[in-house]
Amino acid sequence: MLENENLESRIVKSDYKILIVDDVMSNVLLLKILLTNEKYQVCTANCGNMCIEQAKAEKPDLILLDVMMPDISGFDAAQILKKDPETAHIPIIFLTALNNPSDLVHGFQVGANDFLTKPFNKEELVVRVFHQIKLVAATRIIEHQNEELRATISNRDKMYSVIAHDLRSPMASIRMVLNLVVNAMSPDIIGPELFELLDKANRESEDVHDLLDNLLKWTKSQTGRLNVVRQDLDLNDIIPGVVDIFEMIAQTKKIDLKYQGSSNPVVVYADNDMLKTVVRNFLSNAIKFSPENSSIEITLSEEGDFAKVSVRDHGVGIAPDRIDSIFKKGETTYGTGGEEGSGLGLQLCADFARKIDGDVMVESTLGEGSTFSVLVPLKK
Incomplete structure (x- = not known):
């Protein structure tokens, strides 16, 4: 409940555009007044073909689509919109006088997100439109968070790779030198305390080199850059x-x-x-x-x-x-x-x-x- 209220408070209606499609001009004007009063951006079309053109040009966040139109029906227009990658994601609310269950089923099959039966109730229209806008807003938030997460992961993997790759070579040289020194020395030559410190440095250089090597390979494996x-x-x-x-x-x-x-x-x-x-x-x-x-x-x-x-x-x-x-x-x-x-x-x-x-x-x-x-x- 709190998450829903938080989302609603973050929605600025003027950031969202609604395409109204109806061949009856009085219906278009009424819907335009209602939605403009709600602070939404509004664009209009008076037939199915114009709806398709406007959807591509205006890139609306929601389409209110009349079913019965003179050129192509709203159902046919919806099918065309859902097949086009540019417009497939746009939610559609059908405006229809049809109340036959088979018509409703067909509407959902061609991509309807909701139905409003004519003559529609003004309050119901506002609520149903806002519900779809909330879903659009939630989707945008998720997509934005996914982009940020992908960027974070990409930067992390790049950092791991750079660190491991740039440090691995000099660390290998240090490891080799320390190995040679430890094997050439003894506590009798340089004293037990200094030899212990040298031996400890040698072991730690081995560990760091192994870690860098593993880190480099693990990063390549996780990012798909390591071929088998x-x-x-x-x-x-x-x-x-x-x-x-x-x-x-x-x-x-x-x-x-x-x-x-x-x-x-x-x-x-x-x-x-x-x-x-x-x-x-x-x-x-x-x-x-x-x-x-x-x-x-x-x-x-x-x-x-x-x-x-x-x-x-x-x-x-x-x-x-x-x-x-x-x-x-x-x-x-x-x-x-x-x-x-x-x-x-x-x-x-x-x-x-x-x-x-x-x-x-x-x-x-x-x-x-x-x-x-x-x-x-x-x-x-």
Whole structure:
């Protein structure tokens, strides 16, 4: 009720134009006086063909259309208006002396929004016209809000893309330098306090780089600018390369990466970059949530029509109440070394796996560790 009253108070009747169509001049003059007194803009036509011309030229917000006219009927004029994209959205109130139910049904079938029976009551006319104008006003508000929302989303996605793209390259350089420095130094050389700070900076640079990479890909995926390029891939060639990338990172936490491949070719039909992104995120999370001096096992197997890549850690595990939503919510989480995660990576994993007709899954025991797996369709 309050929303309706608020809408009515926002309507300025002089902003709305009504087209009156009737071949009887006295009816046109009466309607024109009534609606002008209500502060509406008014334009007129005296036949069906003129109604169509005026509707295109004047772009009214509402048409009061007589049914019985000498050239073409109001029903025929309405059909023509509703087939034209320029005029299809304009609501129509039929003015008619017909009261046969079949005529009313036909009127609604050709696009009527309402009927007024001649001779019409003045108060009823004003109320019915205002009701249609309220619907027009509400539609305009919704369309305006949708435009603002689309603009906001577009600007947000553009901002995400610019931030991720422009920061990703320099961040990759910083990450590489810090990796090299940390591996070349030791607490004995530069002291334990400085080494700890350097090690912390190294881990944080990894997290920031991963976040920017995920953010860039997620934005492209959400805006439809990320194409799926499927090809035949032997996972025995793909997965070891991904594991090698994380060897140096794992060494900073004294974590042993153990890869167990397959003795036979495991050929899938998938997008190379998307698949690597999923496995990289699984490995990054496994390292992040594993304690020092532990191990992470990466295994490759086949299950029915799918290849399965699993990453198992022996870290903090996941609480049972979070398992079902782990791939849906972008929750901030913290690793065993204080590493901060946005939760975006797992959302991206689920999105990418499904784009290549696969899926993701997780098994976990709190305090014992987790196993994240991605299923990828085998080549048929």
